[in-house]
Amino acid sequence: MPHANLLFNCLTCKFLFLFFLAKGPVQLVLKWYLGSLMETSFLVCLMQNIKMEFTIEHTWDDLPVSHKPVTIGLKSYDGGLLMVVNAPFFNDPPAPLGEPGKPFRNLWDYEVVEAFFLNDRTEQYLEVELCPHGQHLLLLLSGKRRVWKEELPLKFEVTRMETKWEGKAHLPWNYFPPCTNKFNAFAIHGSGDQRKYEALHPVPRCELQEGQKPDFHRLEFFKELNLKRLMGEDWEQPESDIWKSHAN
Template identity: 35%
Template sequence: MKLNPFLHLSLSVLLYNGAVAEIQYSIETNWNGKPVVHPAANLTLSVGPTNDTFTIHVQAAYFGSPEIPDCEAGYPYDALYNFEVVETFFLCSESNEYVELEFAPCGAHLVLLLYPTRNALVEYLPLEFTAQIDRQAGVWIGDVIVPTSFLPADVNRFNAFAIHSGTPEEQVQHCYTTLAGQHSEKNNLNVL
């Protein structure tokens, strides 16, 4: 079980001065603490095309379930977390402000700026997000450009999740272990 004190220096260096070229993460654990039984979802955070952006590249297994009704690629989608997604959380532990970025294989996304836990300050911010599904290979790939202005000041914690259909133990997976493998929003943020 890997617990994350998080790479405080690496993330802040990437996001705030671009000195680190990229950071890679893998979502390898189910909520019950057991390893995923399919290829892990992988995320790469990189310096963006401009000084005030960074990119996230997602490569994940494609399950196709649950399908998103009326999905419009490149646009925000309400309650996206109820469908197959990969989501990232960036938190400032001093202020408890955080941003949740959600990405779906169909190209929909959702940005939520939150403070405190689950209280949305801003929703539906636009993003440059594209996604492609390779049904034959059973994978999807997404690329997004994120303005650093979407992040709280002094981000120092991070976690990532993959959500899809499956048995209850396999529906939600995480990059960094939650407390005792429990599934709750409070525990999500404790390990960010």
């Protein structure tokens, strides 16, 4: 997207110069072309500013959370989606021992915000885990809980303050399963019997069974994610080389 804006600015300057020098029909053609460029740039800027926002207001078993809720924003960005997390910072458990900015196995045992992007027909999905201390974990799954690729590289930045944190992760389209159409998100913090599990789309109270424990892979409770709302009605999800290789 930045390259598109830069190209537009350069072309605009050149055509403005030619526009004032030109006469008659040539000026009319340049006027039409310049108008088309301005419309294209407007659409690019408009798509950059459209975003989806989700708020995690319930525990995994559909009770209200007792703190300011976690929010997750999604917007079009540089060949994929920018995922922006704003969350309270509990610092419980303490930070993982892994290097910030790198994948960390079993990150779900720490303080983390997670997002799942699903094709509900094939049960293929992308799992994204982001930690306020800078570690991350990306998993590709084909079938419920069946991981076939993990620890994918990720551009992930964290801004952490005393009581809250913000994380920005660039998720390339290559990581998304074909025909992604469902979504859920989760947040985890706390230790021992104070461990808290929260969900954007929780298990309804009427579906709970005695002794049931949190399970973020209950794909039947995921809800619709219409990416055309972000990308435009004519947009088609790019083909993924990673997922294509798995199919072969």
